[in-house]
Amino acid sequence: MPAVSKGDGMRGLAVFISDIRNCKSKEAEVKRINKELANIRSKFKGDKALDGYSKKKYVCKLLFIFLLGHDIDFGHMEAVNLLSSNKYTEKQIGYLFISVLVNSNSDLIRLINNGIKNDLASRNPTFMNLALHCIAFASEIPRILVAGDTMDSVKQSAALCLLRLNRTSPDLVPMGEWTARVVHLLNDQHLGVVTAATSLITTLAQKSPDDFKTSISLAVARLSRIVTSASIDLQDYTYYFVAAPWLSVKLLRLLQCYPPPEDAALRSRLTECLETILNKAQEPPKSKKVQHSNAKNAVLFEAISLIIHHDSEPTLLVRACNQLGQFLQHRETNLRYLALESMCTLASSEFSHEAVKTHIETVINALKTERDVSVRQRAVDLLYAMCDRSNAKQIVAEMLSYLETADYSIREEIVLKVAILAEKYAVDYTWYVDTILNLIRIAGDYVSEEVWYRVIQIVINRDDVQGYAAKTVFEALQAPACHENLVKVGGYILGEFGNLIAGDSRSSPLVQFNLLHSKFHLCSVPTRALLLSAYIKFINLFPEVKATIQEVLRSDSQLRNADVELQQRAVEYLRLSCIASTDILATVLEEMPPFPERESSILAKLKRKKGPGNLPDIDDARRNVNGNTEHSEKTETTNKVTLVRTASAYLLNLNSTPTAGASLLVDVFSDSSTLASVEVSDENFPRFVCKNNGVIFENQLLQIGLKSEYRQNLGRMYVFYGNKTSTQFLSFSSSVTCNDTLKNHILSTSSVDPIIEGGAQVQQILNIECVSDFTDAPVLNVQFRYGGTLQNIAVKLPVMLNKFFQPTEMTSQDFFQRWKQLGAPQQEVQKIFKAKHPMDTEVTKAKILGFGVALLDRVDPNPENFVGAGVIHSKNTQVGCLLRLEPNTQAQMYRLTLRTSRDSVSQRLCDLLSEQF
């Protein structure tokens, strides 16, 4: 018997729909609809009260009209009336209309809520279900869900309703006693309830994993029952010979919210399940139907993502990888697509990275032959993820050749990926330059600013490639038509390094200039501006073309250019070239200084484009080992200055760059009126590494003493100024300056009396906070008048990283476990040095304790050695540190090893401590 019998129901509705279908044109259809709308409106507005049936009919018609894409601005009231009807059919239509058409901001929501509330309170399960479907009320639902007498289907709806509520407005449903009981729904008899509950628990567990930890064991147990069962006891949940595929998928998803179970028995049971699922994939299919293999593979893929998520069982990972490898060549496109996608995540696991790499040929083949752009896109992603130094050349070459035929929609992304890989894995930077120029040649329109900024940064920072780059861009510019981006790169590089190829008569200065200038009129304003800067650089590099260039600058099209930027550059450069001497020109137009290393702006762009979650992180520790450490991406995100400035401001290097040391001095005196040169006194600085109190500075007039205390990331320093003379100090003032790279902050400085009597001592308090790890120390500037002369004193304050140590006691076992965890090469810093003081065990111990770490007894097998542990507290992070000092009394040498999770910290601590022995 058909569940829905045709014919009965609403005749008027059927007639209306037939009418519309018979309409020959869009206009006729609109006309018919408008007529019907007018009719319904008049009926609703009419005096005669409509019976339930007609209301139902009209609301249905409205629903249909809405589906066709017309606005419905009335009828809501009638639908709400239907909602409160006692008849099931009317109620149903009412709910349907409301859930399709009404959004949660509508004014009617109050009325609707009322209706729903009534239904929820009723004892009629059907009504309750309808109400739950429509979804609104909070506090009742958990009760319904866990009450013993609720029908299965109502429980199911209640679970999902709760889930939905939790998503839209989590504060409506307070966590409570019911949560514990929800977990037990995983054991419910009815598999439908279990499926719904699993969805609910997965969402809740993502929010507060700790509350739902108990679900792990239940989920594993349930999964194992399904996977190993002989599929008879599963009621009707066997779908094309696969036992409860939906529930299995949900359970595997739930398990992905947690790390691998700690309990060994549970863990082995889960491993067994996963193995069984992998084994089943090898069995011959029980049915030829595509649904059978689909369901089976749905479970399989979910199992593989769980394996990848756990990332702990090498054998499972390799098996998963092999399984995916099989799928890569499967004739089902869907499976090839999913296999590529899963492999992408697999590639970032260190256990399976090598295994993934073996499939490179297949993936490249997919890129070439696959007919479906979605699949090709995944293949590109996978190639990007599996790339490392060993196969970079091959992969980049393949991507470049694919780029020529790639779909327009994904070209920009491929360009970014090629640029990143080429930079990251370049051993030979000539290859890098070639690759990027090729990229511009093939897909110039898709090469964003970031890409060509980056190539210029790299060329400027690497002397070995500059000549080659100049030669290559010169050759590339010979092409009759070249992309504007190439002109930009060419202009910049020749402007800087054109002299490196000027010896060859084929690329003499004049030839270079004419070549660039031949492109000038075809370019946009920003490029022209860049070219003008390149010209003035030429005047410095090649005095012989000065006259020619001045001629160009002097022409009306430059000096009177409508664009103000171009005009200004032309005027300024022309004047500069006329009046400045060769020496001044050489200084002003000096070669660009190297760029500070920062996060590749291209990578930042790709991250923005893909969203943080979707980009396989290729910068994890594994890659850094063989990756290019020079371009470590760990630079603070705040440093992400896009290089827009490079094009204009940096190119004309008008301000000579201040040297690093000078800026420190300038800072010291920035507040003071005198310009007398005063050395920053730091002779006593090292003495404070292992102690907190003492005299930091002393001369004939003044003694400065310190007393300091530190707790976690905060510190307080008492500074004592002692007047050693018998006359008073006038206009005494002191201030603290921090180099701006210095990230520890002086929070506040208490004020000091401007007069210090002879022989007196005054005190000043500094509050200090460590924001993140740092190297430089702040400088205390003191100024006063003594006998009519102004005295300036600058003292380096002993605020060092190790002051923010909290000692940590640990057992020998813990120590070595952590020691191993911090095994990456950049985390360890080691120094071997000669002893400066007599090697006394007790003194050494005191120094290590004074350094701030806990001294761990009986950890090192050699009792001569010292082992310590502590945590550096800063506002942003905490960095755990382990240290080991091995004295060699015979050779009078020490070996100091530091391991911390941050390389800069290891280095700084090692520098500080090694000076102490």
Added chain:
Amino acid sequence: MIKAILIFNNHGKPRLSKFYEHYTEDTEQQIIRETFHLVSKRDENVCNFLEGGMLIGGSDYKLIYRHYATLYFVFCVDSSESELGILDLIQVFVETLDKCFENVCELDLIFHVDKVHNILAEMVMGGMVLETNMNEIITQVDAQNKMEKSEVTSVLA
């Protein structure tokens, strides 16, 4: 979760649209049009997944679709759903419709929009899968019909 379920025919005429997130009516219609353009230009033997259109969340969402004779069934889902699972769900949905309507065809969907919605409501609720067991779904639909019948007869009597 499932963000939207769309059914339209080969010409892009919508036959059922159910959004589990609120959009304005205009946007809904635009999404249907955009989805149709994305899906309809694909060949028969390519894969059943593609990234969503710009209106419905771009690459964070996937469109999973099946093409039956004159109709496209499209589910728009986020990354928390299993692709093959959804594909199976579409199959279950269609098989259920087939059982309920006896050889379902486009006309059934046109004339019984409410019934189709009700069947869908038995399977998907608030964007989450409620029930995947076909027999269970059909039992519920039957029960609904029985209730409907009894009311109709009681009115006549």
